Every structure is written in structure tokens, then in C-alpha cells.
Amino acid sequence: MRRAVLLALALICLAAPPVSAADSANPKADFKAFRNYFTKRFPKVPLKDFVNGPYSMNADLRKQWVAIDAFPPYQFALDKGKQMFTTPFKNGKTYGDCFPNKGIGVRQNYPYFDAKSGEVITLDVALNQCRQANGEEPLDYTKDDMAALTAYMAYTSRGKPFDIKIPNDPRALAAYQKGEEYFYTRRGQLNFSCASCHVQSPGDHIRTEVLAPAMGIVAALPIYRSEWGGMGTTSRRFITCNAQVRAVPLKAEDELYRDVEYYLSYMSNGLPISGPGARP
Amino acid sequence: MASTIRLRAVASGDTTEVQALVQHPMDSGFVKSAQGNLIPPHYIEVVEFEHAGKPVFTAYWGPAVSKDPYIKFSFKGAQKGDDLTVSWIDNKGATDSLVGKIQ
Amino acid sequence: MHRHSSIRLAVVISVMGLTTAALAASADDFKAAYAKAEAAENQAGALKNQWSTTEGALKAAKKAADAGNFGEAVKHAEEAEALANASVAQAKEQATAWKNAVVR
Numbered sequence: 001m002r003r004a005v006l007l008a009l010a011l012i013c014l015a016a017p018p019v020s021a022a023d024s025a026n027p028k029a030d031f032k033a034f035r036n037y038f039t040k041r042f043p044k045v046p047l048k049d050f051v052n053g054p055y056s057m058n059a060d061l062r063k064q065w066v067a068i069d070a071f072p073p074y075q076f077a078l079d080k081g082k083q084m085f086t087t088p089f090k091n092g093k094t095y096g097d098c099f100p101n102k103g104i105g106v107r108q109n110y111p112y113f114d115a116k117s118g119e120v121i122t123l124d125v126a127l128n129q130c131r132q133a134n135g136e137e138p139l140d141y142t143k144d145d146m147a148a149l150t151a152y153m154a155y156t157s158r159g160k161p162f163d164i165k166i167p168n169d170p171r172a173l174a175a176y177q178k179g180e181e182y183f184y185t186r187r188g189q190l191n192f193s194c195a196s197c198h199v200q201s202p203g204d205h206i207r208t209e210v211l212a213p214a215m216g217i218v219a220a221l222p223i224y225r226s227e228w229g230g231m232g233t234t235s236r237r238f239i240t241c242n243a244q245v246r247a248v249p250l251k252a253e254d255e256l257y258r259d260v261e262y263y264l265s266y267m268s269n270g271l272p273i274s275g276p277g278a279r280p
Numbered sequence: 281m282a283s284t285i286r287l288r289a290v291a292s293g294d295t296t297e298v299q300a301l302v303q304h305p306m307d308s309g310f311v312k313s314a315q316g317n318l319i320p321p322h323y324i325e326v327v328e329f330e331h332a333g334k335p336v337f338t339a340y341w342g343p344a345v346s347k348d349p350y351i352k353f354s355f356k357g358a359q360k361g362d363d364l365t366v367s368w369i370d371n372k373g374a375t376d377s378l379v380g381k382i383q
Numbered sequence: 384m385h386r387h388s389s390i391r392l393a394v395v396i397s398v399m400g401l402t403t404a405a406l407a408a409s410a411d412d413f414k415a416a417y418a419k420a421e422a423a424e425n426q427a428g429a430l431k432n433q434w435s436t437t438e439g440a441l442k443a444a445k446k447a448a449d450a451g452n453f454g455e456a457v458k459h460a461e462e463a464e465a466l467a468n469a470s471v472a473q474a475k476e477q478a479t480a481w482k483n484a485v486v487r
Contacts, residue, residue: 030485037486071286071301071350079282184481186473189434189466195484229347248433256431 025177027166027266034267038215042203051219051274053212057203061210065278074151074224074276077231081152084145089134095149098130107150107157108273111262112165113172120175120258123150124233141252142239147222147231154222154275162219162273164266179263182256183214188245194260209280218264220277227280234261285368287380291360296382298329298337300351300366308343327351327368331358358382408453416460417444423467432474437466 096102202213309321367377440463
């Protein structure tokens, strides 16, 4: 009881000074500010290298990563993903039939804002929509088959720069704004926001891990994490991050999660897809 | 069934550097499943690399080695174009092997 | 001898009094405390800002109540309520505070 009261007092003491007048979202200005922040803070890191997360921040980690990249731990998932992607559904159609360019080399265009539903559609959601449209059961969003499929699709887009669009639609702008708000909002009993680690402290350690910079952080997904002993998607990462700060996670691909992926992906525009990735 | 072994061996002068990745659950026998039951031990016991009929690297593994183990080592006396054989056997008696060329 | 036994009786009664006070938390007390905690946690849920430790305290409260330890159950429920309230305060404060963290 006393601990909780003390925490509540601490939160009140962190009360914000007056909010800035610029309340309407300006993604282009945000993008510029975001990029300048990271490139100024890490002048020695080549722009495209930010997509390599902790490896762009720590030379020793990078050495180990380069060595293991001869046999990337995501290899088995990648092989499985290719096999799944090229195997037709029971009705004879394939995943390629649901996507532009037969689904090859398109990962960098996701997420996108869907005018019809008024929501952000991520690659994972698009894949399940494709499955359901073809009479197949949807996949669990966090790992295994979904991670294998998205690993393959990311692989076909390796090197292609993110090209996330915010159309001239107030709903799309609202989704972007909600994503930005989620990213900077402190949550959980440990009172961290995504920014606390990935904007304030990239390159620093949290316990034994080296923190990745937020810019380019979604480029390597899905990832094989040694900590998980397996693959994980964007959903898995968002959920575990929430749990780690003692916040109750949202459901995988919750609208808010999709909005924050939209925001982060837009902030990574121009940076190359590096997925599937391997992380400690 | 696809091989569980990925192999890469590169000769540089007299030294050959070998990297391998083996796909195996390497269950220690101490971990519980989501239902609360112990997952029985299932791990590679011996993995061996052979060149010209002689073992050049032998590892005795057990429950302490993690899933999908990665190995890296060097040895002398081989040259580019030679064969290198990898084989393993696990505690259930299952085996796999692969022959690769040293590059 | 008469005084001795009455002192002993007084000690026994006062010890019983202490134990009874702890056990005095009834099933109804628990239900009330738990309802308050749950209401606060639902508020946090509406703000999409629940803490895992709140959920843990609620579970502990339920578990203690199921075992008949209503004193302990009330304690956990009160802790859950405090945690839930703190998470609601966090969400309300962060609704404006987040803007100050934005990279400009």
C-alpha cells in the first residue's frame, strides 16, 4: 500500500510543464526531427546501419553477429516461410494472389492505411486476411508460421527502403498521431515509454541487453531472438516489451499496436529492410 | 526430409575454418510445457566432424547445450575441394549426417 | 489461585482478541474490497493502461479468499486497488505529458 502511494506521488511530481502550442500533427516535420536527433547523436553510424539495431551501437556485439550471420538462426524459419508461401491453399489459390507483385518484394510498403476499413493494415494482418478470404484458418500473430511467412516476405524485400504513406485522409493522420502518442506514453508499473529506452538510451545497456535506436527498429522484423530461442513477430515484441515494464499487454495486432507500427515505420522511411533479423 | 545440418568450411592456407548450424530441439528435460508437464530430454549426445576418414572435431553434448546449436572451429591439414563429413547422434538414437566440400 | 486463573483467562481472551481481529475480515469485507479494486482496474482497462502487478494482486486476493483467509484477501485487494488507482493516475497524467517527450 505504502509503495503504491509513494509511486503515485512520484508520478505526480513528474507532472508536465505547459504543453507546446503545436498540437496538430505534422509527420514530415516529425520525420525530420527524428532523423536529425539520431544522426546527430550517433554521427559515426552510417544512416543505413541504424536498421541493425544494437549492432550499430556496439562493436563487440556486431562482431558476434557478423560471425553468426553465416548461419543465421532464422534460416530454418525462412526456409519454412518460403515453402508455406509457395504452397497453394486448399482452394488452389496462393498468398501471391492477395498481394501486389505476387507478394515478392512488397514488405517495405507495410503498414498502410486502408481507406475502406479506416484502419492501419500491417503485413501480418494482410496475410491473415488473405488466408481467411481463401477459406483458411488465421495464424497466431506472435510466432511460428506467421513469423516464418513474414520472414520470407521480408527477405524478398531486403535492401528495399521503407516507403510508408500517410494519405491525405484525417483518419490516417489520426492513426499516425495515436501511434506517436503510444510510443511516447509512459506505461506499466515501471513507468517506461517506448521512447524511454529507444530514444533516450539507444546504445546503453538495460540489464545485459544493448538498446536499439527507434529509428529503423522495425526494419529487421520478424526476428530470431536468442532470448526466445525462436522467432517472433512485431506483435510478439510489442507484447513482451509491455510485459517487461509490468504493463498488461494489448491483444496482438490491437488497433493501437498497428498505429504504433505505422508511426515507427513512417519514421524509418528511406531506411532499408534488413529482416528477417537475429537479435540476442 | 531436409538436412538438419548447415555447413560452411573455408580453407585459408593450411587452416580450415568450419562453421555449422544444427537444427535440434536440445530439450534438457528440465523444462515444463505450457500444460505443466516436463518435456522429456531430447538432445544431441555426440557430434563429429571427419576429414579423410579421421575425426578432426568431436563434441560430447548434453542438456546444457541450447536449441539449434552453432559450432565454429578450425583445423589443419585439409585443402580446398576436400570433403568434410558432419554427423550427430542424439539420446533417442536418431542421427543425421552431411558431407560438404571445403571451399 | 483465583487471581492467577483470571489473569490467565485475561491473557487468553486478549490473545484471542488479536487473532479474532485479524480473522474479523469477513467474506463480505473481502467482497467489498475486491469490488472496489475491480472497479478501479476496469477504469484502468478503459484507459488501456493496466499493470500486470495489479492483476497479480487481484489473483492473490481471490486465492486467499478461496482459502478462507479473508484478512489476507482484503490486504491484497486493497493493494490491487492502490495499484489500479496509480495506473489510472499515470494514464491521465501521461495523456498530456507524453508530448513533452517528443523529439523536436
